[in-house]
Amino acid sequence: MSSGGSSDASGSNGRGGGDGESGANEFDFAAPATDQSFENALAKARDCARLTVDDATELLATGTDREGIDPVRKEAVLEVADRRRAEEVGDEVTFVANLNNNVTTACNTGCLFCNFKDTAHAFEADSDVEHAGFTKPPAESRAVVEDALDMGVYEVCSVSGLHPAFALNEEHHEVLAAHDDPASEANYKPPEAYATDPGTYVEQMAAMSVGGVHLHSMTPEEAYHAKRGTDWAYESVYRELADAGLDSAPGTAAEILVDEVRDVICPGKIRTDDWVAAMEGAAAAGLDVTSTMMYGHVETVAHRAQHLEVIRDLQDRTGAITEFVPLSFIHRNTPLYRRGVVDSGPSRAEDELVVAVARLFLDNVDHVQASWVKSGDAHGLKLLNCGADDFMGTILSEEITSRAGGEYGEYRSFDDYVEMITAIGRTPVERSTDYRTRRRIDPDDGPHGPRLGPRADGTPMLPDGPSGGESGADATGTPPADADD
Numbered sequence: 001m002s003s004g005g006s007s008d009a010s011g012s013n014g015r016g017g018g019d020g021e022s023g024a025n026e027f028d029f030a031a032p033a034t035d036q037s038f039e040n041a042l043a044k045a046r047d048c049a050r051l052t053v054d055d056a057t058e059l060l061a062t063g064t065d066r067e068g069i070d071p072v073r074k075e076a077v078l079e080v081a082d083r084r085r086a087e088e089v090g091d092e093v094t095f096v097a098n099l100n101n102n103v104t105t106a107c108n109t110g111c112l113f114c115n116f117k118d119t120a121h122a123f124e125a126d127s128d129v130e131h132a133g134f135t136k137p138p139a140e141s142r143a144v145v146e147d148a149l150d151m152g153v154y155e156v157c158s159v160s161g162l163h164p165a166f167a168l169n170e171e172h173h174e175v176l177a178a179h180d181d182p183a184s185e186a187n188y189k190p191p192e193a194y195a196t197d198p199g200t201y202v203e204q205m206a207a208m209s210v211g212g213v214h215l216h217s218m219t220p221e222e223a224y225h226a227k228r229g230t231d232w233a234y235e236s237v238y239r240e241l242a243d244a245g246l247d248s249a250p251g252t253a254a255e256i257l258v259d260e261v262r263d264v265i266c267p268g269k270i271r272t273d274d275w276v277a278a279m280e281g282a283a284a285a286g287l288d289v290t291s292t293m294m295y296g297h298v299e300t301v302a303h304r305a306q307h308l309e310v311i312r313d314l315q316d317r318t319g320a321i322t323e324f325v326p327l328s329f330i331h332r333n334t335p336l337y338r339r340g341v342v343d344s345g346p347s348r349a350e351d352e353l354v355v356a357v358a359r360l361f362l363d364n365v366d367h368v369q370a371s372w373v374k375s376g377d378a379h380g381l382k383l384l385n386c387g388a389d390d391f392m393g394t395i396l397s398e399e400i401t402s403r404a405g406g407e408y409g410e411y412r413s414f415d416d417y418v419e420m421i422t423a424i425g426r427t428p429v430e431r432s433t434d435y436r437t438r439r440r441i442d443p444d445d446g447p448h449g450p451r452l453g454p455r456a457d458g459t460p461m462l463p464d465g466p467s468g469g470e471s472g473a474d475a476t477g478t479p480p481a482d483a484d485d
């Protein structure tokens with residue numbers, strides 16, 4: 001990174017510089033100097049004063065006055081953030097009984113950090129291109145959610161590729177088909193062109209919203225896709241989706257909310273203003289939203305600080321953000337890495353500082369998530385001592401991180417959660433998606449299972465299954481061939 005260089009901080013910025021086809025990282029410069037000093041910024045954080053972008057830059061860089069992450073200064077930032085976490089939300093660590101059900105991997109947007117997608121052309125009925133992707137028709141989505149409800153799950157998180165045959169509803173299909181050249185003008189091809197029809201977004205929402213489950217879906221990028229080629233407002237699109245069963249929207253597709261970074265890593269995606277407009281539309285439609293930042297690729301610490309300001313401003317206006325989720329960039333199988341634009345993801349020190357500074361800067365967002373998917377168990381637990389208070393969910397199935405080269409599995413049981421959280425001296429708490437319903441878990445009262453789901457009675461989710469473990473398990477809980485449990 002721009003402040004990288006110490007062994008603790010092999011660094012996200014200032015890495016790369018390879019000779020790949022898309023060229024070297026253009027943000028390959030030292031941490032930009034600010035008008036603030038590290039010590040002042042830390043003092044403001046201690047005093048609970050609202051931090052500026054310059055303050056956040058200083059804290060993320062452990063001072064722009066020196067190269068690399070300073071381990072002593074880093075510990076000071078983490079300590080202030082951990083204390084703030086304890087004051088604001090106490091010692092509880094929450095998690096949710098959820099399932100990822102991603103509908104399709106077909107996508108032509110071409111984000112250079114993403115290995116989740118498969119080029120949509122390969123999905124066409126007359127294509128003989130081999131691919132490992134999938135499209136689930138609405139009935140299949142419903143069956144997956146039904147099975148999960150039986151296990152006690154109460155949240156389904158669904159994020160998908162921008163399949164060219166996806167439309168909001170039948171009217172949207174007609175508008176898209178009326179273009180002179182729908183494929184090039186509106187990224188649209190009719191469902192008949194594909195081996196599997198994904199149905200409409202409304203049909204997918206209705207299919208997944210079954211049995212009282214909370215449906216968390218439709219990122220700003222997906223909402224844009226659901227209104228492309230029209231002048232519909234985000235609010236009306238989200239209202240229609242909510243009428244079909246959508247309960248809240250994931251704030252992914254945020255990446256880094258600074259357009260000069262988006263121009264490099266996701267030129268095909270909506271710009272920052274549009275992302276914010278989509279989130280405001282979701283909030284105006286009465287939905288809760290989450291917020292994310294995918295960091296540790298080409299951006300500088302100053303970009304991270306600017307991103308945090310976009311989120312804080314959005315929350316000041318809407319109050320709709322339930323949590324902030326730092327998404328540590330998984331580099332291994334991605335075009336950014338393969339083309340030599342970056343040579344790693346962020347260091348652990350950077351992960352810790354991002355969590356800590358998010359806790360300190362986002363004074364209006366209650367919850368900061370640590371991700372075992374991105375970081376594994378040990379480092380995920382460490383992040384819970386740097387300002388985070390939520391440890392994600394059971395998820396049962398993971399495709400984004402695993403396809404990018406992540407190696408921490410796809411499932412954590414309630415027993416895993418209780419063991420890990422009590423091991424760091426904190427209180428395990430089962431939560432609803434919106435955090436409003438919470439159940440403290442007595443560690444001595446095992447075995448543990450979800451109780452907040454419509455069909456949950458405390459039975460462990462996969463009674464005979466493996467723990468997710470660092471070695472991983474697949475969506476059905478089947479251990480990998482070399483697992484020993």
Ligand SMILES: C[S@@+](CC[C@H](N)C(=O)[O-])C[C@H]1O[C@@H](n2cnc3c(N)ncnc32)[C@H](O)[C@@H]1O
Pocket residue numbers: 107113114115116159160161162219220221222252253254255292294327328329330331334400401404
């Ligand atoms: C894969 S997309 C799916 C939803 C939709 N296509 C979109 O872009 O909003 C969801 C999010 O996954 C995250 N993601 C993708 N690839 C990643 C990677 N290699 N490392 C970390 N996060 C990644 C990005 O933040 C992205 O916005």
Ligand SMILES: Nc1c(NC[C@H](O)[C@H](O)[C@H](O)CO)[nH]c(=O)[nH]c1=O
Pocket residue numbers: 096098100155157216290323325327369370371373374392393395398401432433434
């Ligand atoms: N951080 C990751 C998540 N987080 C999503 C949450 O588990 C949950 O859906 C949200 O908190 C709303 O309650 N999900 C992933 O699949 N991968 C992550 O890295």
Ligand SMILES: N[C@@H](Cc1ccc(O)cc1)C(=O)O
Pocket residue numbers: 157159249250251252290291292325327400401
């Ligand atoms: N699915 C996203 C993470 C995510 C999903 C939903 C959220 O609300 C927040 C984060 C990923 O793995 O990268």
Ligand code: SF4
Pocket residue numbers: 107108109110111114115116117160161162221266
């Ligand atoms: S991040 Fe989303 S929009 Fe971008 S390529 Fe991946 S699936 Fe498509």
